[in-house]
Amino acid sequence: MTPSSKFEDIIPPFTIKPLRNKARFIAIPSTSGTGTEVTCVAVITDRNKGVKYPIVSYEICPDIAIVDGDLCKTMPPNVTANTGMDALSHDCEAFVATLDSNYTDALAAESVKMIFQNLPKAYNDGNDMEARQAMHDASCLAGMSFTNAILGIIHSMAHQLGGMFGVPHGRANALLMPNVIRYNSKSTDKYRCLAQIVEKKTAEDFAQEVEKLRKNVGIEDSLKEYGIEENIWQEKLDAITQNAMNDPCTGTNPRKPTLKDIKKIYECCYNGNFVDF
Numbered sequence: 007m008t009p010s011s012k013f014e015d016i017i018p019p020f021t022i023k024p025l026r027n028k029a030r031f032i033a034i035p036s037t038s039g040t041g042t043e044v045t046c047v048a049v050i051t052d053r054n055k056g057v058k059y060p061i062v063s064y065e066i067c068p069d070i071a072i073v074d075g076d077l078c079k080t081m082p083p084n085v086t087a088n089t090g091m092d093a094l095s096h097d098c099e100a101f102v103a104t105l106d107s108n109y110t111d112a113l114a115a116e117s118v119k120m121i122f123q124n125l126p127k128a129y130n131d132g133n134d135m136e137a138r139q140a141m142h143d144a145s146c147l148a149g150m151s152f153t154n155a156i157l158g159i160i161h162s163m164a165h166q167l168g169g170m171f172g173v174p175h176g177r178a179n180a181l182l183m184p185n186v187i188r189y190n191s192k193s194t195d196k197y198r199c200l201a202q203i204v205e206k207k208t209a210e211d212f213a214q215e216v217e218k219l220r221k222n223v224g225i226e227d228s229l230k231e232y233g234i235e236e237n238i239w240q241e242k243l244d245a246i247t248q249n250a251m252n253d254p255c256t257g258t259n260p261r262k263p264t265l266k267d268i269k270k271i272y273e274c275c276y277n278g279n280f281v282d283f
């Protein structure tokens with residue numbers, strides 16, 4: 007083997023060798039949340055280490071997505087609630103992310119409107135197929151938005167709650183979202199556009215509307231209420247703070263957080279307090 011061909015065999019970091027030379031990738035979601043059927047993102051959970059690893063590459067974006075709300079008919083209410091709040095968090099992060107654009111904004115804004123209108127209906131009546139399909143479409147629109155604009159620290163922080171404490175992904179997002187909106191609103195005024203969609207005015211109004219929606223679909227107000235024990239929480243807090251800082255989603259958050267900021271946001275979300283910094 008010549009030195010040059012040896013060099014060509016080396017796979018550079020952060021790349022995946024080209025896939026799909028033999029098969030096409032068709033994705034069919036059975037929940038209305040991740041948007042993974044249209045994204046370049048996948049998440050691997052290492053339950054032994056308590057860590058989630060997002061993989062990001064356009065090589066893993068499906069070729070074809072089949073978005074059929076009928077498949078969601080059997081989702082129980084708590085999964086409907088968690089996954090629907092995941093989709094909303096994709097919108098709320100993509101809309102203000104540093105890679106946002108007119109295209110990703112339009113997708114996220116429409117998706118926010120559809121989720122506020124349809125998530126309570128799908129949660130209260132799983133056989134409401136109009137609401138089910140609307141939630142499925144909203145999740146896919148959110149996926150198209152965030153696979154281009156990427157996400158922010160709701161996801162960086164939620165990944166740790168899932169990995170370390172087993173909090174379902176969408177529920178973790180729902181518990182963090184209002185306080186991250188408050189935190190980010192010091193760096194962007196774009197939440198006012200989302201507030202207008204729900205007939206409100208300010209970022210704080212929007213954060214409170216998210217809290218109301220969260221309550222309406224049976225999600226508690228704090229991580230303490232969710233059931234994470236205080237001594238275990240205190241023991242793990244520094245580790246999850248550091249891991250959230252290192253998560254790839256932190257890079258596109260509109261406000262650059264310090265470790266201290268992330269820790270304080272976690273503490274507020276644990277105790278059910280408002281972020282005011």
Ligand SMILES: NC(=O)c1ccc[n+]([C@@H]2O[C@H](COP(=O)([O-])OP(=O)(O)OC[C@H]3O[C@@H](n4cnc5c(N)ncnc54)[C@H](O)[C@@H]3O)[C@@H](O)[C@H]2O)c1
Nearest residue numbers: 036037039040042045047048049077078080081085089175
């Ligand atoms: N784009 C991405 O790749 C992306 C985005 C966000 C989240 N994630 C990751 O996705 C994972 C969560 O996926 P999820 O929210 O789809 O939940 P899930 O796949 O964990 O499903 C939740 C539960 O619902 C059940 N279920 C799924 N579909 C059902 C149906 N139609 N009827 C009845 N039960 C059903 C599952 O068996 C499971 O018990 C997390 O690890 C999260 O980090 C990935």
Ligand SMILES: [Fe+2]
Nearest residue numbers: 040092161175
């Ligand atoms: Fe998500």
